[in-house]
Amino acid sequence: MSGTSEAVAPSRADVPVEVSGVTKYYRTAKSGTVHALDEVSMSFKPGEFVSIVGPSGCGKSTLMMLISGLIPVSSGTIRVAGKEVRGPVREAGIVFQRDVLLDWRSVLSNVMLPIEIKGLNPAAYLRKARELLHSVGLAEFEEKYPGELSGGMRQRVSICRALVQQPGLLLMDEPFGALDALTREQMNLDVQRMWLRDRNTVLFITHSIEEAVFLSDRVAVMSARPGTITEVLNIDLARPRGAGTRSDRKFVEYIERIRRHFFAQGILSES
Amino acid sequence: MSTAAPITLPPSAGTRAWAWLTDQGAAIGIIVLIFVLWEVLTRALSVPVYILPTPSVIFVKIYTDLGLLMENTWATAQEVLLGFGLSVVVGIPLAVAIVYSRLFERVAFPLMVSLQTVPKVALAPILVMWFGYGILPKVLVAFLISFFPIVMNTVIGMRSTEKEMIYLVQSMGAGDLQTFVKVRLPKALPSIFGGLKVGIGQAVIGAVVGEFIAAEKGLGYLQLIAQVRLDTPLLFASVVLLSLMGVLLFNIVAWVERLVIPWHRQITEQTE
Numbered sequence: 001m002s003g004t005s006e007a008v009a010p011s012r013a014d015v016p017v018e019v020s021g022v023t024k025y026y027r028t029a030k031s032g033t034v035h036a037l038d039e040v041s042m043s044f045k046p047g048e049f050v051s052i053v054g055p056s057g058c059g060k061s062t063l064m065m066l067i068s069g070l071i072p073v074s075s076g077t078i079r080v081a082g083k084e085v086r087g088p089v090r091e092a093g094i095v096f097q098r099d100v101l102l103d104w105r106s107v108l109s110n111v112m113l114p115i116e117i118k119g120l121n122p123a124a125y126l127r128k129a130r131e132l133l134h135s136v137g138l139a140e141f142e143e144k145y146p147g148e149l150s151g152g153m154r155q156r157v158s159i160c161r162a163l164v165q166q167p168g169l170l171l172m173d174e175p176f177g178a179l180d181a182l183t184r185e186q187m188n189l190d191v192q193r194m195w196l197r198d199r200n201t202v203l204f205i206t207h208s209i210e211e212a213v214f215l216s217d218r219v220a221v222m223s224a225r226p227g228t229i230t231e232v233l234n235i236d237l238a239r240p241r242g243a244g245t246r247s248d249r250k251f252v253e254y255i256e257r258i259r260r261h262f263f264a265q266g267i268l269s270e271s
Numbered sequence: 272m273s274t275a276a277p278i279t280l281p282p283s284a285g286t287r288a289w290a291w292l293t294d295q296g297a298a299i300g301i302i303v304l305i306f307v308l309w310e311v312l313t314r315a316l317s318v319p320v321y322i323l324p325t326p327s328v329i330f331v332k333i334y335t336d337l338g339l340l341m342e343n344t345w346a347t348a349q350e351v352l353l354g355f356g357l358s359v360v361v362g363i364p365l366a367v368a369i370v371y372s373r374l375f376e377r378v379a380f381p382l383m384v385s386l387q388t389v390p391k392v393a394l395a396p397i398l399v400m401w402f403g404y405g406i407l408p409k410v411l412v413a414f415l416i417s418f419f420p421i422v423m424n425t426v427i428g429m430r431s432t433e434k435e436m437i438y439l440v441q442s443m444g445a446g447d448l449q450t451f452v453k454v455r456l457p458k459a460l461p462s463i464f465g466g467l468k469v470g471i472g473q474a475v476i477g478a479v480v481g482e483f484i485a486a487e488k489g490l491g492y493l494q495l496i497a498q499v500r501l502d503t504p505l506l507f508a509s510v511v512l513l514s515l516m517g518v519l520l521f522n523i524v525a526w527v528e529r530l531v532i533p534w535h536r537q538i539t540e541q542t543e
Contacts, residue, residue, distance in 0.1 A: 118443055
């Protein structure tokens, strides 16, 4: 349970993540033992925005779950903010593809959920929660229930919930996978704006190459199962990125380069 | 922002009443029509009262024997409420145990499912033999028959929480108790109430069946007496009161549901 209730905001841009030699096997009822990740090593600098792209089932979500400490590694070590991960990482805010809002709570009360569960003083965070909702255009919806919101709005609420206690590490697992293309583009801009303000370390899982390049400082490309990281690209594009970025020659080249990986692996093919 | 929210205006009392009438109008109309046809046909064909009394005769019977009927209705209602209450008190904690404990999941659950195939009605004579003519055997039959839907629906509801949701609260540091109170239980409530609504109807059946076997009061008992005396209007009057009791109890459960989970109605109304 929530033993230590530290003061208001944990400091932000100081959470490095170190993944070294991580292998993960898990057992399923249907297909027996699955070799999900093989000897994955990667480090994330504090305040860095890193995306992982890869085909479905390549273990990219597994990697995120391992970093969050919600599932254990089979071998290897993960360090978050210098400490070896052995259980749920308290510095992490998580956003899943499904928004998993609690239908019986108002929007504001959903955003305040982590504060409540951690036993922190709600008064200290209420302003932060409202600020966040305001920054994603949901100021007038704080008393509404999730059932009254659209898919895009719901996912914005779930992002606010992940950010309310200013986590040093933000883990996002295909957060916009279920949204329509236009909403998705808007969400990319929103996420960039929030990250430029907070500068927390972000691990962003996606299968959209474009989205990964648009948002990230670095993009890691993963192979099919057992997942390994085949290349890490530095994305050298000016921030803030916007409408012009997508037609930038370098942007197009990065996308081409990543796409070639998938052709080489046979995940994409023209025949 | 890019997407507009659905706007809902609170309807006034007048429009609500009118909406209710237009919603229910067809159902009410059909019921009235059936009664009218019944009345007209039984009179036209001069069906004897001991075969099929007209609705008017039945309503007069209810009016003249109201005291007797109410007394027995109350007796049956007690059995129903005690049996149903027992189902809730035993069933919901058992369902929680099944969801949380592997032992219960592996032993109690399959056992319960296989016992479900035993016709509970057939147990009534045994229960009477063991517990006599009093209220207890009826309560037990009502309990046995309403228990299963309550347990099943609670288990299904408790398991309906998305695994991401569980992961999320775990990452916030929630233990089992907090996960249960803040996520699993509220998430299960719509399903639990689904089970309660089925269960309350089943409990009425159980109580009446118990009374058929052996009783000294209750609407089921009154029906047996009426049958022996060939008092068909009283038989029908008992059926009417049993139905009314069932409808009333069902609506009480539905009303509690709306109080406890207002968000559920909102969601179902939106998806309609």
